[in-house]
Amino acid sequence: METLVSSWYIGEPTMPEKYAWPPGVRPGNQRDAPVSKALPIIDLSKADGPGREDVIHQIIQASQEFGFFQVINHGVSTLHDAMGMCKEFFEMPIEDRKSVYSTDINQAVRLYTSGFNYETEDYHYWRDILRLPATPLEEYLPFWPPKPAQFRDIVGEFSQETKKLGSKLLELISEGLGLKPDYFGGKRSEWQMVIVNRYPPCPEPKLALGTHKHSDPNLLSILYQGDVYGLQFFKDGECYGIEPILDAFVINIAWQLQIISNGKLISSEHRAVTNPTKPRTTFGLFIAPSKDCVIGPAEELVTATSPPRYKTDTYSSFSDTFAALHGTTEEVEEAFKYVSQ
Numbered sequence: 488m489e490t491l492v493s494s495w496y497i498g499e500p501t502m503p504e505k506y507a508w509p510p511g512v513r514p515g516n517q518r519d520a521p522v523s524k525a526l527p528i529i530d531l532s533k534a535d536g537p538g539r540e541d542v543i544h545q546i547i548q549a550s551q552e553f554g555f556f557q558v559i560n561h562g563v564s565t566l567h568d569a570m571g572m573c574k575e576f577f578e579m580p581i582e583d584r585k586s587v588y589s590t591d592i593n594q595a596v597r598l599y600t601s602g603f604n605y606e607t608e609d610y611h612y613w614r615d616i617l618r619l620p621a622t623p624l625e626e627y628l629p630f631w632p633p634k635p636a637q638f639r640d641i642v643g644e645f646s647q648e649t650k651k652l653g654s655k656l657l658e659l660i661s662e663g664l665g666l667k668p669d670y671f672g673g674k675r676s677e678w679q680m681v682i683v684n685r686y687p688p689c690p691e692p693k694l695a696l697g698t699h700k701h702s703d704p705n706l707l708s709i710l711y712q713g714d715v716y717g718l719q720f721f722k723d724g725e726c727y728g729i730e731p732i733l734d735a736f737v738i739n740i741a742w743q744l745q746i747i748s749n750g751k752l753i754s755s756e757h758r759a760v761t762n763p764t765k766p767r768t769t770f771g772l773f774i775a776p777s778k779d780c781v782i783g784p785a786e787e788l789v790t791a792t793s794p795p796r797y798k799t800d801t802y803s804s805f806s807d808t809f810a811a812l813h814g815t816t817e818e819v820e821e822a823f824k825y826v827s828q
């Protein structure tokens with residue numbers, strides 16, 4: 488428990504050495520990178536009426552160009568209550584969070600700090616993290632935090648609502664790609680996990696990182712970042728902030744969507760920076776295929792003029808390689824590129 492930043496940091500003006508990332512990786516002046524005004528904020532309520540085609544067009548454009556977009560009128564009614572629960576969880580005394588804390592990387596429901604394996608890291612992230620598997624929800628819910636008293640009810644309901652939002656987005660994406668509407672149903676989106684990130688105020692935000700530059704290995708990530716700046720993405724070597732919007736979700740195209748779309752949609756690199764004065768709490772639903780699901784470029788998208796760019800393999804094999812690689816987009820591309828027989 489003593490490793491959790493939210494348990495030991497009491498406002499000193501400096502950080503332990505292991506939180507200062509080396510030059511080139513640390514954010515420096517890019518900590519304050521301006522928000523991208525080009526990233527669209529898409530009104531999802533229009534997808535149910537005559538504006539559907541336009542919504543699909545905006546989603547596909549943004550997924551091709553940025554790998555990110557925001558959505559409003561998304562239908563998740565528990566959003567603000569769930570944020571309240573997540574903040575309350577991290578503000579409770581340590582004793583009340585003990586039951587979910589673990590250093591065992593194999594424990595499914597888990598509160599821990601920094602990266603997946605604190606012991607083996609050269610540098611630490613200024614972040615605590617709560618992982619809450621949600622498939623099937625009834626099976627995992629008894630292991631979710633017992634406090635605050637309404638946590639399981641509200642965050643559980645949030646996971647169900649966000650799952651529906653995910654299905655809706657995947658349906659719009661499949662329509663936009665020219666795939667059948669239920670292409671992403673079943674095993675391709677079977678596994679879901681709620682992740683809550685807590686970035687306490689940081690005394691040296693130009694040196695620290697909430698998470699390093701990475702792309703998400705799963706299918707689709709639906710993230711809520713509240714009203715505190717901190718999420719940044721990279722495009723053509725430039726760094727941009729993603730505007731925190733109180734009622735919007737940030738949608739991130741993850742690697743499996745890049746592979747299925749044969750590279751049409753992109754999984755962009757992004758990171759989280761810290762804030763000097765405000766704690767930042769973010770949470771969301773990470774949707775992935777089941778482990779045994781076979782993923783590759785959709786047959787409908789592979790043609791003579793658009794040959795396969797990626798190989799076909801199980802999600803389990805993909806995620807193992809991805810985790811071992813811990814690499815840049817170029818390295819991931821290289822590991823998964825199609826090789827003709």
Ligand SMILES: O=C(O)CCC(=O)C(=O)O
Pocket residue numbers: 682684698703712717718757758759769
């Ligand atoms: O908290 C954030 O702003 C980003 C988190 C993120 O990128 C992730 O959990 O994959």
Ligand SMILES: [Fe+2]
Pocket residue numbers: 701702703757
């Ligand atoms: Fe991410």
